[in-house]
Amino acid sequence: MEDQLKTDFEKNLRDFSYSDQEKKFKKNNFNVFLEQGFPNRKLENWKFSDLNQIIKNNIGELTFYNDYSKENQIDKIELINELEHNKLIIVDGKIEKIDFKFEDKDKIEVLAEQGEEIIKKNINSLINLNNAFSNKFCKIIIKKNYSLKKPLVVYHSTNKDTKFKNTNSRIDFKLEENACLKLIDIFKDNSEKNFINIYYNFELDKSSILKNYKIDRSINNNIKYSYNNIKQEANSVSETFILSSGSKFFKNEINCDLIGQHSSAFVNGIFDLDDENHHEIKSNINHLIENTKSYQLIKSVLEKKSKAVYQGKIFVSSEAQKTDGYQLSNAILLSENSEFNAKPELEIYADDVKCSHGSSSGSLDENSIFYLMSRGLNYKEAKKLLINGFLLDVIEKITDEEIKNLIKNLLGVKE
Amino acid sequence: MLKINNLNAKIDKKSILQNFKLEINPGEVHAIMGPNGSGKSTLSNILSGKKGYDVTGEVLFENNDLFSLETEERAHKGIFLAFQYPLEIPGVNTNVFLKTSLNAIKKARGEKELDAIQFLKLVKEKAKELKFDEEKLGRQLNVGFSGGEKKKNEILQMSILKPKLSILDETDSGLDIDALKTVADGVNALRKNDNSFLIITHYQRLLEYIKPDFVHVLMNGKIIKSGGPELALELEKKGYENIN
Numbered sequence: 001m002e003d004q005l006k007t008d009f010e011k012n013l014r015d016f017s018y019s020d021q022e023k024k025f026k027k028n029n030f031n032v033f034l035e036q037g038f039p040n041r042k043l044e045n046w047k048f049s050d051l052n053q054i055i056k057n058n059i060g061e062l063t064f065y066n067d068y069s070k071e072n073q074i075d076k077i078e079l080i081n082e083l084e085h086n087k088l089i090i091v092d093g094k095i096e097k098i099d100f101k102f103e104d105k106d107k108i109e110v111l112a113e114q115g116e117e118i119i120k121k122n123i124n125s126l127i128n129l130n131n132a133f134s135n136k137f138c139k140i141i142i143k144k145n146y147s148l149k150k151p152l153v154v155y156h157s158t159n160k161d162t163k164f165k166n167t168n169s170r171i172d173f174k175l176e177e178n179a180c181l182k183l184i185d186i187f188k189d190n191s192e193k194n195f196i197n198i199y200y201n202f203e204l205d206k207s208s209i210l211k212n213y214k215i216d217r218s219i220n221n222n223i224k225y226s227y228n229n230i231k232q233e234a235n236s237v238s239e240t241f242i243l244s245s246g247s248k249f250f251k252n253e254i255n256c257d258l259i260g261q262h263s264s265a266f267v268n269g270i271f272d273l274d275d276e277n278h279h280e281i282k283s284n285i286n287h288l289i290e291n292t293k294s295y296q297l298i299k300s301v302l303e304k305k306s307k308a309v310y311q312g313k314i315f316v317s318s319e320a321q322k323t324d325g326y327q328l329s330n331a332i333l334l335s336e337n338s339e340f341n342a343k344p345e346l347e348i349y350a351d352d353v354k355c356s357h358g359s360s361s362g363s364l365d366e367n368s369i370f371y372l373m374s375r376g377l378n379y380k381e382a383k384k385l386l387i388n389g390f391l392l393d394v395i396e397k398i399t400d401e402e403i404k405n406l407i408k409n410l411l412g413v414k415e
Numbered sequence: 416m417l418k419i420n421n422l423n424a425k426i427d428k429k430s431i432l433q434n435f436k437l438e439i440n441p442g443e444v445h446a447i448m449g450p451n452g453s454g455k456s457t458l459s460n461i462l463s464g465k466k467g468y469d470v471t472g473e474v475l476f477e478n479n480d481l482f483s484l485e486t487e488e489r490a491h492k493g494i495f496l497a498f499q500y501p502l503e504i505p506g507v508n509t510n511v512f513l514k515t516s517l518n519a520i521k522k523a524r525g526e527k528e529l530d531a532i533q534f535l536k537l538v539k540e541k542a543k544e545l546k547f548d549e550e551k552l553g554r555q556l557n558v559g560f561s562g563g564e565k566k567k568n569e570i571l572q573m574s575i576l577k578p579k580l581s582i583l584d585e586t587d588s589g590l591d592i593d594a595l596k597t598v599a600d601g602v603n604a605l606r607k608n609d610n611s612f613l614i615i616t617h618y619q620r621l622l623e624y625i626k627p628d629f630v631h632v633l634m635n636g637k638i639i640k641s642g643g644p645e646l647a648l649e650l651e652k653k654g655y656e657n658i659n
Contacts, residue, residue, distance in 0.1 A: 366466075371502040374463045374495075375487035375572065376518035378521065385515065389506025389555070 005129040008065035026242045029131035036125035048309040048341045049280045051320045059193045062166045068135045086154040098127045105253035107146040111139040114209035130168040130199045138171035147180035160190045160296045170199040185214040204236035211239045234260030236396035242269035244279040250282040258292035267296045273306035280309035287320040299394045300331035302338035331361035388413045422472035431457045433636040442608040449633035450655045455615045459584040463496035491523035493579030497569035504556040562589035570601040582613045587621035599624030619651040
């Protein structure tokens with residue numbers, strides 16, 4: 001892998017015009033990745049999902065070079081038509097299109113220049129990999145007091161002949177004071193056996209609101225990792241909802257730094273897994289100042305040999321008095337071979353806090369099934385009704401009605 | 416309508432019903448009384464198709480072999496069990512459940528399914544008759560309902576689904592006297608020449624309000640005595656120990 005990495009990295013640097021500063025940044029990141037490689041189970045964060053093995057077993061050897069000069073076809077990508085939206089289309093890691101057609105143009109700024117950035121060595125090597133290989137920098141700034149009229153949908157897609165490849169994409173977002181962004185990530189894979197690495201950086205200024213809905217519903221054989229880094233100033237709110245379902249492997253990691261008073265973070269999600277799919281949600285909610293709040297609810301429905309992992313961490317620093325932190329996960333295992341792993345972590349250094357966690361897993365209640373069947377529903381209908389009921393309370397956490405209905409439709413949940 | 420011949424039932428090798436016999440004709444109301452552990456709930460579970468029992472013998476419902484029918488097929492053919500302990504189903508809206516159930520049965524019978532408006536009209540009417548709080552219909556099924564409300568909900572389901580044979584498994588337990596009367600009124604309103612009831616109870620109390628045609632005493636998995644409504648009164652006086 002090392003030779004391939006070096007060759008592909010050199011090619012990447014040679015073929016695209018990066019500034020000297022960018023080159024330096026990329027080289028530094030590349031060296032860190034070269035040294036560390038893909039994360040494996042020796043790392044605590046990766047003990048339930050050994051990415052190194054998962055890539056080896058499902059893909060084999062990867063290549064890392066993507067030709068960012070070629071124009072990718074985007075007309076084949078199936079767009080969602082249930083709701084009006086702005087678009088950002090990424091193919092093989094390259095941003096092909098940014099279209100804020102519903103918005104006031106002077107309220108949104110798109111930057112292509114990266115400022116000085118210090119590499120955070122301690123996140124993980126995938127961020128370094130991303131920084132080394134991702135294309136031109138892109139930062140979207142939502143101006144003060146502006147709420148987007150329509151959601152921004154980011155389509156993550158691959159070319160149909162892209163195979164055994166690593167693709168990397170990164171977008172930075174800044175929500176200025178009192179700004180509001182609804183961001184939907186949709187995955188539309190046109191090819192298989194790739195490792196797709198996504199990195200988002202969010203700065204939420206005072207009183208801004210970010211709603212990020214990640215919808216991985218289409219069945220595909222790709223391996224995915226997504227990292228959201230969210231920094232929140234006073235009174236800001238971040239709401240993250242993850243529907244984790246279609247990919248072979250998907251790890252969603254959410255890191256949230258609550259640095260302003262009365263800021264709050266919500267991380268909710270559903271694992272709806274079949275076959276041998278293996279998905280993980282890893283959260284780090286860092287309460288770093290007084291009076292902040294976090295809430296996490298994860299529900300899983302696991303068929304066949306599927307495996308879901310939820311590692312939810314709540315960190316409360318010694319300054320962060322009056323923290324309110326909550327997390328809960330419930331899983332229904334529909335097969336003896338399915339697996340749910342929950343590792344709640346609370347690390348608390350303040351003494352006046354309210355934190356709790358809970359986790360449960362079990363099979364569908366046979367008595368409930370019997371009750372419903374005795375009222376004329378067949379087994380399949382009874383099961384479906386119970387599962388919908390089980391998922392409903394987490395779906396109800398979605399604060400945007402339009403998106404809530406979209407997700408209900410995707411899951412076939414009727415009211 | 417229902418013919419039970421030499422029914423034996425075991426659970427984990429423990430014999431519960433032995434050579435059980437019972438025949439119910441259209442329009443009849445039968446009461447089965449018995450002490451705890453006599454096999455009353457097993458009987459209702461087996462008739463409605465709960466899994467987990469080893470059974471031998473014959474049960475015919477309108478000349479269909481009951482054991483060849485799945486739980487939901489029995490419901491389609493007109494068997495209804497009002498549960499002793501109705502289950503709480505979180506996340507499932509009571510109205511949605513009722514409509515799904517009614518339409519599943521209508522569909523299986525080849526009848527036209529009800530649309531939302533027709534259904535709401537029906538359910539509101541029935542809820543009013545049973546003094547069932549309409550607001551509860553919009554809530555999750557049985558979640559946060561009192562014991563009495565859960566039982567009323569069973570009778571509400573019964574009155575909407577209009578079964579041919581209704582089995583009431585200790586529907587009176589946990590009901591105060593007003594709720595008991597309402598439930599009894601609901602049952603009596605459904606009594607017709609062509610449908611039947613099997614009422615399972617500990618006490619004679621319910622039978623003051625729903626007059627049975629026959630009373631059977633179940634002890635240790637067998638019917639030890641059958642008679643008219645007067646048998647219930649005798650039981651009340653003498654207790655199960657001294658009946659023979």
